[in-house]
Amino acid sequence: xxxxxxxxxxxxxxxxxxxxxxxxxxxxxxxxxxxxxxxxxxxxxxxxxxxxxxxxxxxxxxxxxxxxxxxxxxxxxxxxxxxxxxxxxxxxxxxxxxxxxxxxxxxxxxxxxxxxxxxxxxxxxxxxxxxxxxxxxxxxxxxxxxxxxxxxxxxxxxxxxxxxxxxxxxxxxxxxxxxxxxxxxxxxxxxxxxxxxxxxxxxxxxxxxxxxxxxxxxxxxxxxxxxxxxxxxxxxxxxxxxxxxxxxxxxxxxxxxxxxxxxxxxxxxxxxxxxxxxxxxxxxxxxxxxxxxxxxxxxxxxxxxxxxxxxxxxxxxxxxxxxxxxxxxxxxxxxxx
Amino acid sequence: xxxxxxxxxxxxxxxxxxxxxxxxxxxxxxxxxxxxxxxxxxxxxxxxxxxxxxxxxxxxxxxxxxxxxxxxxxxxxxxxxxxxxxxxxxxxxxxxxxxxxxxxxxxxxxxxxxxxxxxxxxxxxxxxxxxxxxxxxxxxxxxxxxxxxxxxxxxxxxxxxxxxxxxxxxxxxxxxxxxxxxxxxxxxxxxxxxxxxxxxxxxxxxxxxxxxxxxxxxxxxxxxxxxxxxxxxxxxxxxxxxxxxxxxxxxxxxxxxxxxxxxxxxxxxxxxxxxxxxxxxxxxxxxxxxxxxxxxxxxxxxxxxxxxxxxxxxxxxxxxxxxxxxxxxxxxxxxxxxxxxxxxxxxxxxxxxxxxxxxx
Numbered sequence: 165x166x167x168x169x170x171x172x173x174x175x176x177x178x179x180x181x182x183x184x185x186x187x188x189x190x191x192x193x194x195x196x197x198x199x200x201x202x203x204x205x206x207x208x209x210x211x212x213x214x215x216x217x218x219x220x221x222x223x224x225x226x227x228x229x230x231x232x233x234x235x236x237x238x239x240x241x242x243x244x245x246x247x248x249x250x251x252x253x254x255x256x257x258x259x260x261x262x263x264x265x266x267x268x269x270x271x272x273x274x275x276x277x278x279x280x281x282x283x284x285x286x287x288x289x290x291x292x293x294x295x296x297x298x299x300x301x302x303x304x305x306x307x308x309x310x311x312x313x314x315x316x317x318x319x320x321x322x323x324x325x326x327x328x329x330x331x332x333x334x335x336x337x338x339x340x341x342x343x344x345x346x347x348x349x350x351x352x353x354x355x356x357x358x359x360x361x362x363x364x365x366x367x368x369x370x371x372x373x374x375x376x377x378x379x380x381x382x383x384x385x386x387x388x389x390x391x392x393x394x395x396x397x398x399x400x401x402x403x404x405x406x407x408x409x410x411x412x413x414x415x416x417x418x419x420x421x422x423x424x425x426x427x428x429x430x431x432x433x434x435x436x437x438x439x440x441x442x443x444x445x446x447x448x449x450x451x452x453x454x455x456x457x458x459x460x461x462x463x464x465x466x467x468x469x470x471x472x473x474x475x476x477x478x479x480x481x482x483x484x485x486x487x488x489x490x491x492x493x494x495x496x497x498x499x500x501x
Numbered sequence: 502x503x504x505x506x507x508x509x510x511x512x513x514x515x516x517x518x519x520x521x522x523x524x525x526x527x528x529x530x531x532x533x534x535x536x537x538x539x540x541x542x543x544x545x546x547x548x549x550x551x552x553x554x555x556x557x558x559x560x561x562x563x564x565x566x567x568x569x570x571x572x573x574x575x576x577x578x579x580x581x582x583x584x585x586x587x588x589x590x591x592x593x594x595x596x597x598x599x600x601x602x603x604x605x606x607x608x609x610x611x612x613x614x615x616x617x618x619x620x621x622x623x624x625x626x627x628x629x630x631x632x633x634x635x636x637x638x639x640x641x642x643x644x645x646x647x648x649x650x651x652x653x654x655x656x657x658x659x660x661x662x663x664x665x666x667x668x669x670x671x672x673x674x675x676x677x678x679x680x681x682x683x684x685x686x687x688x689x690x691x692x693x694x695x696x697x698x699x700x701x702x703x704x705x706x707x708x709x710x711x712x713x714x715x716x717x718x719x720x721x722x723x724x725x726x727x728x729x730x731x732x733x734x735x736x737x738x739x740x741x742x743x744x745x746x747x748x749x750x751x752x753x754x755x756x757x758x759x760x761x762x763x764x765x766x767x768x769x770x771x772x773x774x775x776x777x778x779x780x781x782x783x784x785x786x787x788x789x790x791x792x793x794x795x796x797x798x799x800x801x802x803x804x805x806x807x808x809x810x811x812x813x814x815x816x817x818x819x820x821x822x823x824x825x826x827x828x829x830x831x832x833x834x835x836x837x838x839x840x841x842x843x844x845x846x847x848x849x850x851x852x853x854x855x856x857x858x859x860x861x
Contacts, residue, residue, distance in 0.1 A: 277513070280701040286510035393701075395721030396506055398756045403721035 169494060170195060170252060170260055171232075172240060172437070173268035175203025176480065177472025177487045179225040181266050184491030186231040193233045193260060195252075197433065200236060201226055203270050209300035211480055212343040213370040219301075221480075239433075243440040248501065249467060250441070263501060264467045264494045265441075267451065268487065269433050271473040273426040274322030274330065282318060282424055283394040289402050289419070290394060292321075292426045293337070296344055312355050312420035315348050316404060317341045318391050319361040323427030332448045334427035335477035338365050341425050342378045349382040357384045358417065360391050360406050368479060387415070394422060428477040441465055450476045461490040469493055506719060511702050518689075518699035522648050522656040528598035529560040529650070530589060532605035533570065535799075538771040541816030543604050545801040546650055553664060553808060554657055559596055564589055567603070569611040569687075573731045579618070583629045584636065586615050591639035601644035602653060606766040609649040610687030613695045616643060647695075649688065651765035651800050655697055655705045658712040666809030669715030671760070672832040677716035678760040681795075682706035683750075683773065685766025686726055706763055709800060713807050722753035728776060729768030744783075747776040751788050751795075758790075761827045762797045773797045774821045781857035792859040794822035806833055813839055823860045837861065 169185055171178045174196030185192045200206060202222035211218050239255040249263040276284040276292050284290045291299075291307050299305040319341055323334040338361065345357045359378075364386070366375050378384040389407040397403055402419045430449040438445050444452040444464050451474050453460045461470050471490040472483040527550075531543050550556045567589060568582035593601055603609050619626035633639055654661070669678040684703045689696025698704025701724070707717045726733075728747035733739045750773070754762075764770045777794040781787050789795045797820065798806075805815045812833060817824045818840045828835055840861065843849040854860045 277510075280514055280699065283506075283510075285507060285513065286702070287506055393724055395723060396719065397721055 167498060168249070168260070168262045169193070169264050169266065169498075170250075170262040171266045171268055173203070173270055173472070173474070174198075174201040174234065174236065175268060175270045175472065175483075176205050176221065176225060177203075177268035177270065177474075177483045178266070179222075179229055180484050180487035181268060181471050181491045181494075182229040182232040183225060184488050185494065186229060188491065188495050190495075191231055191233065192266075193235065193262075194229070195238050195240060195254060196234065196236045197239045198236065201234065204273070204294075205480065207294065207301075208297045210343065210347070212339045213368070213374045215343070240437070240440070243437070245441075245465075262467075263498055264469065266469050266471055266490055266494060267437060267443075267463070267474050268471045268490075269431045269437065269474045271428045271477065272431050274328065274334075274429050276321055276424045276426045278328060279321055279325075279424070281393045282321065282391065282422070283396075283402075284424055287394060287396050287402060287422075288400065290422045290424065292424045293340055293344060294426065296423050300344075300347060307421075309420045312348075312352055314356040314358070314417065314419045315345075315352075315421045315423065316391070316402075316417065316419045317345055317357070317359045317423045317425060319359065319364075319425050320390075321424040321426050322429065324362065325427075328427075330427060330429055330448070332477070333365055335365070336479055337425040337427060339368065339371050339374065339479075341423075342366075342371075342374050342384070344423060345384045346374075346378050346382050349384065355420075357382070358419075359384060359386045361386060361388060362390060363388075368481070389415075428473060431474065434474060441468060443468065446476075448476065450474065461486055461493055467497060469497075511704075514702050515698045515704040518694060518697065518704070520648070520652070520695065520697060521646060522652050523600050523646050524556075524656070526557045526598060527559070527600045527602040527648075527653065528593040528596060528644075529558050529602045530564045530567075530604065530608065531560065532603075532608065532767045533566045534771075535604060535767045538767060539799050539802065539816055540819065541805075541814065542799040542801040545805045545810070545815060546604065546654070549661070549801070549804055549808065550653065550657070554660055556657075558602075559598055561592055561596060564592055567605070567608040567611050569605070569607040570731060570735075572611065573607065574735060579615075580625075580629065580632075582611060583615050583618075583625075584632050586612060587629050587633040587641055588637065588639060590641035590643060591633065591637075593644065594640070594642045599642070599645040601647050602650050604650045604767075606649060606685030606769075607687045609647070610685075610691055612644075612647055613692050616647065617692065619643070649705075649765065651688075651705050652697055654800055654804055655708050658709045661804055661807060662712045662714075665713065665807045667807055667831045667833055669710060669713045669803075669807070669831065671830045673830070677714055678827075678830060679718050679758060680710045680715040681718045681720065681723075681754055681757075681759045681762040682710060683723075683727060683762055683764040683766075683769050685764070685769055686730075688765065706765055706800060709803070710763070713803075718754065718757045718759050720754040720757050722750045725750050725753075727764070727766070727769035728772045729766075734768075734772070743772065744776055744779060747772055748780055751777070751780065754795075755788050759795055760830060761803075762795055763800050763803050764797065765800055770797045770799050778821045778855055778858050782855065785857060787858050789822070789826060791826075793826050794858050796820065796822050796824045796827040798824070798827075806831060811835065813842070814844075821860075822858070825861055 208218035693700035733743040
């Protein structure tokens with residue numbers, strides 16, 4: 165069994181870790197609950213800040229993990245501690261013993277229907293960031309009008325929101341909103357595009373440039389204030405109310421499309437896994453690292469490691485870096501057995 | 502439902518905000534102001550619930566204001582309002598009832614807020630119990646169920662529909678009447694889980710409209726305050742805000758051509774009704790057809806029309822905006838010459854009719 169590694173989750177964290185472990189001489193098993201690899205990134209169109217293709221990243225990683233055993237459409241049913249590792253029963257009926265586990269289960273997008281005031285699922289022209297990415301890829305969504313005159317983006321939908329039971333910042337939504345606003349302007353240059361934000365949290369390399377480009381080169385208007393309610397006019401357009409807190413004035417805008425930047429919440433499988441493996445969860449519901457400064461990838465259980473958004477919201481570069489780091493940590497751990 | 506919205510989306514939200522409303526034995530408390538504004542509404546509530554539906558609705562002349570207006574105007578502290586409410590509950594307890602039904606939306610919000618505050622701070626409830634005992638030697642049980650009187654009509658809306666003599670259907674065209682439903686701000690905006698349908702898309706009045714054959718108008722300013730807002734109207738210097746709120750709502754609903762508005766709050770029907778005249782005087786604009794306004798009714802008045810009561814027995818002659826266009830659409834028979842005859846058939850005098858908005 166020594167050297168057996170199971171990676172739970174086949175998103176970019178799991179795939180990148182598998183790739184690194186293959187290069188270290190291991191043959192990991194990747195268990196993915198959905199029918200395809202790539203996680204959320206697989207359904208995204210472009211990545212910020214370089215506007216590179218998300219699908220290309222996933223395809224490249226897929227080609228680089230040929231040395232792994234990939235089990236898509238498979239879930240972990242039970243997990244037991246052994247003297248020298250773990251025994252996992254999978255939904256395909258097989259039992260796998262592993263010396264080390266990597267949890268890379270990622271995140272779930274906040275269900276925008278819970279913010280009833282924004283009217284997702286009630287008003288036809290209200291969509292989410294995820295819906296818009298799918299439209300960028302496939303151009304198939306009747307909710308997106310052919311020639312929108314005005315488009316709004318609402319930041320922090322289900323993030324930094326105690327009423328939504330998620331006090332944490334989702335970290336990637338501000339940059340995603342800017343990316344999507346630019347993409348809308350590229351397709352519809354004459355559309356007015358508004359971003360309604362609480363604070364703009366643009367901490368990553370080139371993110372600030374991205375923000376300035378959106379304003380200077382694309383004319384995206386940033387309004388510091390939250391949208392309070394959404395209604396529908398007789399012709400099916402949206403009327404939104406917000407407050408511009410910088411000018412101290414309430415405002416009302418009619419839009420052809422409203423995009424809700426659904427935040428990042430914990431993946432539901434975290435609850436099941438933490439119960440099965442005795443893993444601790446944090447106050448935000450994500451898995452608790454033993455140390456948030458120095459050992460984010462380490463769990464409270466021997467031989468179980470973390471990578472990516474199972475411990476909290478992460479960008480793609482952070483996720484990839486954590487995955488590589490976790491692969492090395494697993495290698496070091498196995499050397500000690 | 503007018504507009505292109507996804508009706509199933511609303512149904513999903515409605516299904517998440519349902520509340521237990523017992524079928525019988527309610528202790529009913531009246532509003533401070535409704536009997537002055539729309540004098541037959543509360544009478545019609547007891548008439549329909551007791552005599553048409555056969556329910557046990559108890560009320561006592563010993564109850565007082567709930568203190569809600571003074572509380573929301575910041576003229577009394579919440580502890581005072583709590584002690585007043587504690588006395589109301591004591592009267593309910595002494596009468597042997599467990600289900601409490603206020604007629605006023607602000608009262609309903611006040612009761613909900615106080616019960617929730619006591620749940621969070623039981624030591625405060627204990628202090629209020631002590632204060633009540635010291636003040637008037639009374640004790641109380643908290644209500645087992647709390648529902649606004651519109652919740653009860655909602656609960657029995659299908660029974661009313663089964664006994665209806667008129668539907669919310671335009672007799673000339675056969676089309677459902679387009680009805681705006683306006684919910685009092687204190688109904689569910691503070692505690693969404695306490696209202697039927699929640700705060701964003703309340704179903705309490707929409708359910709009545711649907712059951713009685715009408716079509717709900719969802720217009721952009723649906724959630725907006727009617728314009729009453731205690732600090733808008735009761736502070737005289739702020740009355741311009743009151744008017745501008747109402748104006749905003751009418752401008753927003755105008756393209757949908759509503760046939761009527763129904764409300765479940767004491768102040769809302771009054772201001773949506775009376776300010777139409779003031780808007781007409783100030784701007785020359787009217788929002789109904791042919792120079793009329795849009796009739797504004799309480800849900801009890803509408804239930805009374807559906808059940809075939811004489812409109813003048815419902816007090817509809819005391820509305821500013823003429824209700825006759827709605828009566829004609831519904832096919833309600835009425836005697837124009839009896840409009841200004843009182844209950845004893847004596848002349849109650851005719852008001853001076855304005856020139857800016859068409860009235861009878």
